[in-house]
Each structure stands twice: as structure tokens, then as C-alpha cells.
Amino acid sequence: MNTVEFANTGVHVSEMCLGTMMFGSRCDAAEADRILGTCLDQGINFIDTAAMYGNGETERILGQIMKGRREKLFLATKVHKGVDRRSILEGIDESLARLQTDYVDLYLIHWPVEGMRPLEIMEALNQVVTQGKARFVGCCNYPAWLLAHSNAIAARNGWAPLVCNQVAYNIIERGVEVEILPQALAEGIAITAYRPLVQGLLTGKYRWGQPLPENSRGQTSAQIITWLSQYGEGVERFIRFAEARSITPVQLAIAWVRHSPAVTSPIVGVSSLSQLQATIDAFAWDLSPEDYETVTAFFDTEVKEEGLQRFPGLRYNFPRLRRNLHLLGM
Ligand SMILES: NC(=O)c1ccc[n+]([C@@H]2O[C@H](COP(=O)([O-])OP(=O)(O)OC[C@H]3O[C@@H](n4cnc5c(N)ncnc54)[C@H](OP(=O)(O)O)[C@@H]3O)[C@@H](O)[C@H]2O)c1
Numbered sequence: 001m002n003t004v005e006f007a008n009t010g011v012h013v014s015e016m017c018l019g020t021m022m023f024g025s026r027c028d029a030a031e032a033d034r035i036l037g038t039c040l041d042q043g044i045n046f047i048d049t050a051a052m053y054g055n056g057e058t059e060r061i062l063g064q065i066m067k068g069r070r071e072k073l074f075l076a077t078k079v080h081k082g083v084d085r086r087s088i089l090e091g092i093d094e095s096l097a098r099l100q101t102d103y104v105d106l107y108l109i110h111w112p113v114e115g116m117r118p119l120e121i122m123e124a125l126n127q128v129v130t131q132g133k134a135r136f137v138g139c140c141n142y143p144a145w146l147l148a149h150s151n152a153i154a155a156r157n158g159w160a161p162l163v164c165n166q167v168a169y170n171i172i173e174r175g176v177e178v179e180i181l182p183q184a185l186a187e188g189i190a191i192t193a194y195r196p197l198v199q200g201l202l203t204g205k206y207r208w209g210q211p212l213p214e215n216s217r218g219q220t221s222a223q224i225i226t227w228l229s230q231y232g233e234g235v236e237r238f239i240r241f242a243e244a245r246s247i248t249p250v251q252l253a254i255a256w257v258r259h260s261p262a263v264t265s266p267i268v269g270v271s272s273l274s275q276l277q278a279t280i281d282a283f284a285w286d287l288s289p290e291d292y293e294t295v296t297a298f299f300d301t302e303v304k305e306e307g308l309q310r311f312p313g314l315r316y317n318f319p320r321l322r323r324n325l326h327l328l329g330m
Contacts, residue, residue: 001044007164040069056094092133141166199269255287
């Protein structure tokens with residue numbers, strides 16, 4: 001497994017981040033233990049969780065199975081409810097108790113909410129860092145302006161900045177390409193991309209016009225059913241393309257996300273040990289620029305930016321963006 005620098009922190013993490021949202025629901029503690037052991041054996045140390053997963057149960061399971069392994073891991077968790085000073089300062093203590101650790105490596109705001117106060121939030125996050133309860137802080141699902149605004153506040157006050165934006169990114173959900181990915185590249189913000197397999201839609205087990213697979217999240221996720229009815233034809237072409245290249249759809253889906261130089265680590269969810277190896281193997285396969293164009297065209301999911309799309313190079317052409325930033329001395 002490759003390692004990558006996490007933002008501009010000098011800390012290196014595995015390129016694959018393990019998503020634990022299914023621990024405690026579709027995956028019990030014993031299976032979670034085997035998954036974590038296999039991850040460590042194969043060089044995966046970056047673990048993502050959240051206080052709200054299983055209403056704390058996922059963190060509790062991690063607390064049990066991390067015993068004796070904590071120092072090997074780069075552990076991220078997220079503020080539970082609300083986005084204010086109290087929820088941050090109380091939330092971190094509750095998470096640390098469930099996780100049975102003194103600190104997390106990364107503490108994230110889970111979702112922005114209307115009426116939130118960025119000054120108060122950045123001050124509270126900085127307090128978490130100065131108390132030694134988190135090494136770094138970040139956010140999930142922040143629009144680019146809010147991340148820039150929050151970090152301007154942090155810079156003015158000498159507080160810890162947000163070093164990471166965790167966002168949904170896959171071949172179907174591409175809104176972040178407009179502002180968030182270019183911002184991350186320009187500012188050295190880590191992008192951890194969740195839902196790279198579209199909740200399993202791109203693993204080959206969901207087929208257009210066929211019954212939903214037994215014992216899958218599709219049985220209960222309205223979102224997967226909607227996506228399948230909306231993009232079923234693209235999903236079929238995606239699966240056939242993978243077959244023609246003698247790779248798995250999982251490999252293709254992950255390679256598509258990794259193709260963006262703005263992505264630090266895709267966060268891949270697994271429900272069982274048997275799913276994990278396919279996921280790990282996916283990180284050893286790259287998509288050529290030509291194949292990237294072909295596969296992307298299977299889905300009509302490109303998001304149009306404002307400004308009459310007069311500056312597509314700022315979004316699509318990452319090498320050119322990099323060159324321009326270099327010329328500007330950034
Ligand atoms: N910050 C946020 O707001 C946010 C939101 C959502 C998720 N996340 C994070 O991102 C992680 C990943 O998200 P996600 O689980 O929703 O999406 P995902 O990684 O796109 O999909 C994971 C699902 O794909 C299926 N799968 C995985 N490997 C497979 C394989 N080899 N063969 C067949 N099926 C396979 C499993 O579904 P089945 O269980 O049906 O088999 C698994 O639950 C979460 O665990 C969480 O840590 C963060």
C-alpha cells in the first residue's frame with residue numbers, strides 16, 4: 001500500500017483509508033477485529049469513524065479492537081451532534097472515552113449547519129488541539145468558501161487550521177470538482193473521498209433490471225435504488241469495461257477516484273473481511289487518461305460551474321492548474 005503525505009503536515013498515512021461505518025451494524029466486533037488486523041498487515045493505518053455511527057457503537061467497537069494497536073493507527077473521528085463550542089468540547093471527551101484513547105489524530109466537523117458560527121467553532125477546535133486531544137482538525141462536507149473563511153479566522157488568531165475536507169466523491173457525485181478539489185490542491189488541504197464505491201453500486205453486484213442482491217445495503221438504501229434507476233445503463237457499461245480490462249469493478253471505481261491529484265485518500269467502506277482484499281488490490285491499478293475519459297463518459301454527471309463555464313481549465317486540467325500555481329510561486 002502506498003503512503004501519502006496528509007495535507008502539508010509532514011505526516012504520512014496509507015493511501016487507503018478504512019471506512020468503519022458498517023462496524024456494529026452489518027459487521028460485528030469479531031469481524032471488525034479481523035478487518036483491522038488485515039489492514040495493519042497490509043500497510044493500511046488510516047481509519048475513519050464518527051461518533052454518530054451506530055450512535056457511538058462503532059467507536060466502542062474500535063476502542064476494543066484497537067487495544068495494543070493504537071499507536072500504529074492514524075485515527076479520525078467526527079463531532080457528534082450540533083456544531084458549536086459545547087458539542088465540540090464535550091463531543092471529543094465522549095469519543096475519546098468510547099475509543100479508549102487519549103487522543104485522535106484528526107477531529108472533524110461532520111456536517112456544516114445553517115447558523116453555525118465559524119469563529120466559535122475554530123476557537124473550540126483549537127482548544128481541542130492545544131489540550132492534546134487531537135493532533136489535527138478538519139471538516140466534512142464544507143463548501144470551499146466556508147473552509148477558506150474558517151482558515152482565514154484561524155490564521156488571524158494563530159489557531160490550528162482545518163487541514164482536511166472529507167467529501168463524497170465518485171463518478172456519479174462530482175460536485176466537488178467545481179470548487180472544492182481545486183481549492184484543496186491550491187491550499188494543500190487533504191481530500192478524503194468518501195463513498196468511492198457509491199455505497200456498493202459500482203462493485204458489480206447491482207445489475208440494471210435485475211433484483212437487488214441479497215444481504216446488501218441496496219435492500220434498505222433508497223439512495224442506491226434511485227441511483228440504479230437513474231444510472232443503470234452507465235453502471236452496465238462500467239461493469240463491461242472492467243471485464244474487458246480484466247479488472248474488477250471495484251478496481252475501476254477506486255482508480256477513477258484516485259485519478260484526481262487532489263484526492264489524498266479514498267475512504268472505502270467494507271462490511272466483511274471477504275470484501276477487503278478486493279479493495280486493497282484496487283490501489284495497485286491506475287487508470288490511463290484515455291480510459292478515464294471513456295469511463296467518465298458512461299455517466300452524465302458532470303456539474304456545470306457558474307461563470308458560463310468559461311474557465312474549464314481551472315477545473316479539469318489539474319496539471320495545468322499545478323503549473324499555473326507554480327508560476328505564481330504557490
Ligand atoms: N463524512 C461523511 O459525511 C461520510 C458520509 C458517509 C460515509 N463516510 C465514510 O466513508 C466510508 C465509506 O462510505 P460508504 O460505506 O457509504 O460507501 P462505499 O465505500 O462507496 O461503499 C461501501 C459498500 O460497498 C460494498 N462493498 C465494498 N467492497 C465490496 C466488494 N469487494 N464487493 C462487493 N461489495 C463491496 C459494501 O456494501 P454491502 O454492505 O452492501 O455489501 C460496503 O458497505 C464510511 O465507512 C465512512 O467512514 C463519511
